[in-house]
Amino acid sequence: MVVNRFTILKGEAMAESDDEPGPTSSHPGASADAAPATPAAPLGPAAPLGPAAPLGPSTRTPAPTLVVRGLVKHFGPVVALARAELEVRPGEIHALVGENGAGKSTLVKLLAGVYQPTAGQMLLDGAPLEPRTPADARDAGVAVIYQEPTLFPDLSVAENVFMGRLLTGRGGLVSRKAMRERTRELLATLGVEIDPDRPALGLSIADQQLVEIVKAVSLDAKLLVMDEPTAALSGVEVDRLFAVARQLRDRGAAVVFISHRFDEIFALSDRITVMRDGEHVSTQDTAATDTATIVRQMVGRAVDTMFPRTERTPGAVVLEVQGLTRAGTFEGVDLHVRAGEILGIAGLVGSGRSEVVRAVFGIDRYDSGTVRVDGRVLAQDGPEQAMRHGLALVPEDRRRQGLHTDLSVARNVALTLRRRLSRGGILTSGAEYRVAHEWAATLQVKARDLDAVAGTLSGGNQQKVVLAKWLSTTPRVLLIDEPTRGIDVGTKAEVHRLLDRLAGDGVAVVMISSELPEVLGMSDRVLVMHEGRVTAVLDRADADPETVMSAATGTVRSAVA
Amino acid sequence: MTVDQVRTVPAAPSTRTRLTRVLLGRDAAITALLVAVVLVASLTVDNFSTATTWYFLFLDVFPILLIALPMTLLVIAAQIDLSVASMLGLSSVLVGALYENGWPLAVAALVALVVGAVGGALNGFLVTVVGLPSLAVTIGTLALFRGLAVGILGTRAVTGFPSGAQDLVSAHFAGTGIPVVMALFVVLALAFGVVLHATPTGRLVYAAGLNAEAARFAGGRVGRLTFWLFVASGVMSALAGVYWTLRYGSARGDNAVGLELSVVAAVLVGGVSIFGGRGALPGVVVGVLLIGALRSALRLADVSSDVINVVTGVLLIATVVGPGLVARARGAARRPGTRPSAGAPG
Numbered sequence: 081m082v083v084n085r086f087t088i089l090k091g092e093a094m095a096e097s098d099d100e101p102g103p104t105s106s107h108p109g110a111s112a113d114a115a116p117a118t119p120a121a122p123l124g125p126a127a128p129l130g131p132a133a134p135l136g137p138s139t140r141t142p143a144p145t146l147v148v149r150g151l152v153k154h155f156g157p158v159v160a161l162a163r164a165e166l167e168v169r170p171g172e173i174h175a176l177v178g179e180n181g182a183g184k185s186t187l188v189k190l191l192a193g194v195y196q197p198t199a200g201q202m203l204l205d206g207a208p209l210e211p212r213t214p215a216d217a218r219d220a221g222v223a224v225i226y227q228e229p230t231l232f233p234d235l236s237v238a239e240n241v242f243m244g245r246l247l248t249g250r251g252g253l254v255s256r257k258a259m260r261e262r263t264r265e266l267l268a269t270l271g272v273e274i275d276p277d278r279p280a281l282g283l284s285i286a287d288q289q290l291v292e293i294v295k296a297v298s299l300d301a302k303l304l305v306m307d308e309p310t311a312a313l314s315g316v317e318v319d320r321l322f323a324v325a326r327q328l329r330d331r332g333a334a335v336v337f338i339s340h341r342f343d344e345i346f347a348l349s350d351r352i353t354v355m356r357d358g359e360h361v362s363t364q365d366t367a368a369t370d371t372a373t374i375v376r377q378m379v380g381r382a383v384d385t386m387f388p389r390t391e392r393t394p395g396a397v398v399l400e401v402q403g404l405t406r407a408g409t410f411e412g413v414d415l416h417v418r419a420g421e422i423l424g425i426a427g428l429v430g431s432g433r434s435e436v437v438r439a440v441f442g443i444d445r446y447d448s449g450t451v452r453v454d455g456r457v458l459a460q461d462g463p464e465q466a467m468r469h470g471l472a473l474v475p476e477d478r479r480r481q482g483l484h485t486d487l488s489v490a491r492n493v494a495l496t497l498r499r500r501l502s503r504g505g506i507l508t509s510g511a512e513y514r515v516a517h518e519w520a521a522t523l524q525v526k527a528r529d530l531d532a533v534a535g536t537l538s539g540g541n542q543q544k545v546v547l548a549k550w551l552s553t554t555p556r557v558l559l560i561d562e563p564t565r566g567i568d569v570g571t572k573a574e575v576h577r578l579l580d581r582l583a584g585d586g587v588a589v590v591m592i593s594s595e596l597p598e599v600l601g602m603s604d605r606v607l608v609m610h611e612g613r614v615t616a617v618l619d620r621a622d623a624d625p626e627t628v629m630s631a632a633t634g635t636v637r638s639a640v641a
Numbered sequence: 642m643t644v645d646q647v648r649t650v651p652a653a654p655s656t657r658t659r660l661t662r663v664l665l666g667r668d669a670a671i672t673a674l675l676v677a678v679v680l681v682a683s684l685t686v687d688n689f690s691t692a693t694t695w696y697f698l699f700l701d702v703f704p705i706l707l708i709a710l711p712m713t714l715l716v717i718a719a720q721i722d723l724s725v726a727s728m729l730g731l732s733s734v735l736v737g738a739l740y741e742n743g744w745p746l747a748v749a750a751l752v753a754l755v756v757g758a759v760g761g762a763l764n765g766f767l768v769t770v771v772g773l774p775s776l777a778v779t780i781g782t783l784a785l786f787r788g789l790a791v792g793i794l795g796t797r798a799v800t801g802f803p804s805g806a807q808d809l810v811s812a813h814f815a816g817t818g819i820p821v822v823m824a825l826f827v828v829l830a831l832a833f834g835v836v837l838h839a840t841p842t843g844r845l846v847y848a849a850g851l852n853a854e855a856a857r858f859a860g861g862r863v864g865r866l867t868f869w870l871f872v873a874s875g876v877m878s879a880l881a882g883v884y885w886t887l888r889y890g891s892a893r894g895d896n897a898v899g900l901e902l903s904v905v906a907a908v909l910v911g912g913v914s915i916f917g918g919r920g921a922l923p924g925v926v927v928g929v930l931l932i933g934a935l936r937s938a939l940r941l942a943d944v945s946s947d948v949i950n951v952v953t954g955v956l957l958i959a960t961v962v963g964p965g966l967v968a969r970a971r972g973a974a975r976r977p978g979t980r981p982s983a984g985a986p987g
Contacts, residue, residue, distance in 0.1 A: 443858065464860040473858065481858045486851045486918055489651060495848055495859045498841035506839050513653035520651050527651040531662070549859070 151200030179568035223296030286317035387601025395419035404449035424603030472555035485535030540571030692818030719917025732882025737799030737892020761875020850917030
């Protein structure tokens with residue numbers, strides 16, 4: 081079986097409560113209780129980059145490819161980066177971690193020439209790195225792979241790789257053949273199977289990232305920065321990306337890897353640098369630390385309960401789905417959820433889990449089956465109808481489906497309530513501000529004011545705005561797809577506490593997640609899907625990683641409870 | 642996050658902050674520009690600051706004002722209707738042809754409005770149900786409606802409308818240069834303005850224009866909204882056709898050819914983003930008046946029409962590009978105010 085994002089690596093279960101079955105028991109020594117035993121100070125033998133430690137090439141280790149010293153970036157009064165330090169050696173994968181807003185992305189943008197620093201220094205192979213534009217940075221040898229690469233969709237893979245410096249043949253004409261051959265070679269050395277002739281249009285995000293990496297390799301980039309590359313990838317794709325990253329490392333490249341997933345960080349990186357509030361906190365060897373330590377350094381305190389769960393007695397069935405079928409997408413899906421219950425839906429990307437909740441909520445149509453709310457059939461008449469029946473859907477793709485990134489916080493929160501807030505057909509800003517203020521306070525959204533444009537908030541705060549938008553409708557059934565994707569560990573725990581509280585208030589929660597610890601930690605029951613079908617429904621006590629994974633991969637088909 | 646301005650609980654901005662934002666906003670800038678043009682023209686161009694000038698200015702821009710109302714909503718919803726001038730022509734021809742055949746003028750006008758609604762519904766159907774882009778659809782119906790208009794009357798013109806109706810259209814409030822029809826516009830503008838800026842439907846217009854998918858996820862019936870916006874556009878275009886017929890006393894197939902571009906230009910000058918999601922109705926009204934006043938002043942100053950067109954074109958480009966350049970010039974200094982989490986999602 082391939083290792084995918086479900087794999088729980090050391091320390092992943094660190095913050096789960098003690099009554100937690102399954103993951104915790106198989107990973108001892110990582111509970112929150114053990115945390116105080118670990119030295120709290122970020123400095124140690126394995127941490128050559130303490131805040132006070134002078135930086136510079138060491139005599140024992142190879143000269144670093146990248147040195148960042150006292151880097152500061154102000155946006156007017158806002159300090160995005162207070163004092164960043166980073167040292168990346170050749171042949172090293174260096175993980176950069178921190179909560180949203182810690183300054184990771186700002187640092188990346190400074191390296192990439194998108195912004196220019198207010199103060200401080202960046203050195204690449206000992207020479208000052210002062211890119212004024214992304215092109216400068218690229219020429220200097222810095223390549224950045226973003227979460228969602230931007231290839232030219234109508235050009236071929238080879239043309240994308242050589243964009244801006246197309247290879248020419250006889251007579252100065254562009255030589256497709258030369259580019260094709262060169263790209264084929266590069267793809268082969270990285271062990272990637274993509275046809276250099278095919279258009280970029282239709283490549284998966286994972287393949288697009290690999291094309292970007294090939295491009296970086298073709299440019300002989302000295303430093304490869306991967307900014308949350310795995311957020312949108314499936315397990316197999318993550319494995320492939322990691323294999324390529326390791327190869328680049330073994331060939332001597334310096335790789336910076338940013339991720340919110342601790343399993344990935346520990347699986348891939350050689351060293352870890354933690355940032356908090358725009359400052360360098362610590363740098364340590366991955367082998368010499370654990371998740372609990374890193375988390376504590378990230379948030380500046382111990383996150384004691386990642387998966388809070390209050391004992392609840394579920395009430396009556398609120399949502400009942402029977403035989404839901406959409407040809408080619410999902411088939412014969414039965415599920416029900418009771419008031420005060422959290423039903424987790426697990427399954428690999430593409431198993432049809434998101435499609436089922438989309439159909440239930442009325443975004444997509446289904447061919448047959450019924451959806452009942454409180455025993456009454458919910459007609460297929462779009463989301464508005466579903467909302468009237470007390471359903472809410474927090475969708476999987478925050479920036480495309482959940483949020484209007486160009487609208488203000490207030491307008492976003494009030495959008496779902498716009499009819500309820502209007503009096504005699506008139507909707508005032510005052511009413512919107514009131515409801516937005518109330519929910520922003522409840523969820524502790526951090527923003528300048530309610531007119532702040534939602535897209536400028538950090539990922540965690542954006543997710544809180546999406547949650548506010550839906551919780552303000554006081555739903556009785558909350559469908560929530562990837563509740564904590566791409567948000568920091570502190571906010572993650574907050575979202576989990578919120579879900580627990582909602583269930584405690586009698587809301588029926590259906591939660592889809594790609595993160596197995598989340599599904600296992602939060603759910604009262606776990607429903608597993610594989611290729612559009614329900615392959616298992618497990619009670620909390622029976623849901624362990626192995627059972628869920630085998631149901632999700634279709635290797636075992638247990639009886640549907 | 643080391644951001645001293647970020648409060649844990651974001652509040653509604655104070656009235657003063659909101660007022661400041663309005664005063665620094667685009668609507669205020671375009672209004673200031675209109676005032677400047679009027680002031681300069683009054684001082685330097687003979688006969689500009691007379692009631693007669695304003696009277697004709699209002700009568701000339703009236704059809705553009707009418708059509709700009711639904712066009713503003715359409716463009717904010719990331720749609721466009723280029724068939725408006727052709728619908729105006731078709732409406733004008735229908736009024737003429739029916740009146741010529743002995744129908745009462747009022748009934749003929751009503752039929753024209755109904756045809757406007759049907760034409761708009763056709764646009765709406767093709768865009769929302771068939772799923773074609775509105776640019777392509779309305780370029781098609783631009784040709785279709787104009788073809789029908791010319792087909793019905795040929796190159797003839799119907800004239801000889803009752804003088805009472807014509808006098809009503811060109812009447813003005815005693816002692817001022819303000820035509821009576823402007824009262825109708827004020828009522829309609831208030832209606833459209835309230836819908837856009839103070840109703841749930843208006844919120845959906847913006848949401849649909851910025852991100853139709855997210856609007857749908859939030860329970861918005863985007864297709865239905867878009868359909869009715871096209872119907873409104875058809876009706877208002879037909880109404881402008883009735884006006885045009887009576888104002889010039891002539892129903893012709895080629896009435897108002899090319900007016901759609903004047904409308905779109907005015908909407909853009911008024912601060913609406915062609916990409917949707919941004920803009921406001923007051924700005925558009927000011928934008929129409931700005932273009933009208935400028936052209937009127939230049940005409941009075943005996944500037945040739947070629948030069949007037951060039952000036953109008955430069956104004957369009959300047960007002961559309963200008964704010965972007967200003968924002969870029971302010972650059973990093975302003976960004977923190979609007980981007981408190983510049984490090985996101987870091």
